[in-house]
Amino acid sequence: MTLRAGAIAALLTAAAGAAAAGLAGCGDDDRAALTDTQRTASPTLSQAPSQTPTTTSDTAGQAGAPTTPPPAATGTVTERSGGVVAPEQQEGGAGDETAARSVVSLAVSSAAVRPRAMRVPAFLGITLKLRSADGAAHSVRVATVVGQFAVPASGTATRQLDGLQPGTYGVLVDGRSTGAVIRVGDTG
Numbered sequence: 075m076t077l078r079a080g081a082i083a084a085l086l087t088a089a090a091g092a093a094a095a096g097l098a099g100c101g102d103d104d105r106a107a108l109t110d111t112q113r114t115a116s117p118t119l120s121q122a123p124s125q126t127p128t129t130t131s132d133t134a135g136q137a138g139a140p141t142t143p144p145p146a147a148t149g150t151v152t153e154r155s156g157g158v159v160a161p162e163q164q165e166g167g168a169g170d171e172t173a174a175r176s177v178v179s180l181a182v183s184s185a186a187v188r189p190r191a192m193r194v195p196a197f198l199g200i201t202l203k204l205r206s207a208d209g210a211a212h213s214v215r216v217a218t219v220v221g222q223f224a225v226p227a228s229g230t231a232t233r234q235l236d237g238l239q240p241g242t243y244g245v246l247v248d249g250r251s252t253g254a255v256i257r258v259g260d261t262g
Contacts, residue, residue: 193258
């Protein structure tokens with residue numbers, strides 16, 4: 075009985091080796107061409123091959139030859155990528171960017187706005203930082219921009235604006251024109 079079980083085991087081992095050799099030359103499955111050492115030494119594979127044999131049928135029609143399924147890849151590096159991690163998968167990679175913005179800092183008082191003119195690129199988002207220069211609370215409005223900005227007494231207010239079209243935008247403080255402007259684009 076042991077001779078028969080040993081012969082069957084030897085035949086199954088030989089059949090599995092022949093199936094693996096056939097797959098290695100196939101070219102459609104690069105994982106089959108890797109040796110056991112390459113599979114376990116690869117930084118892209120974190121799991122060892124399953125020890126549970128499965129049965130498949132090869133092209134010669136031999137059914138029942140046990141094969142071991144390829145290990146499941148985890149992480150972002152794949153065997154076919156050559157060890158290259160896609161930019162989307164890297165920290166700070168594509169998609170992690172924040173939109174470019176111009177910063178406009180203005181000191182406002184009931185009498186004036188400093189600086190009197192600021193220049194920013196067209197269509198680029200703007201971070202508007204307003205500081206009360208005289209210690210009083212103010213209401214600030216930028217021409218054609220919806221809404222007013224409340225600047226607290228002796229405080230600051232910050233607001234994000236979408237990019238503006240080229241032009242000159244006046245700055246009003248407490249409903250009065252100050253002569254201060256934000257120039258967007260190449261306007262003079």
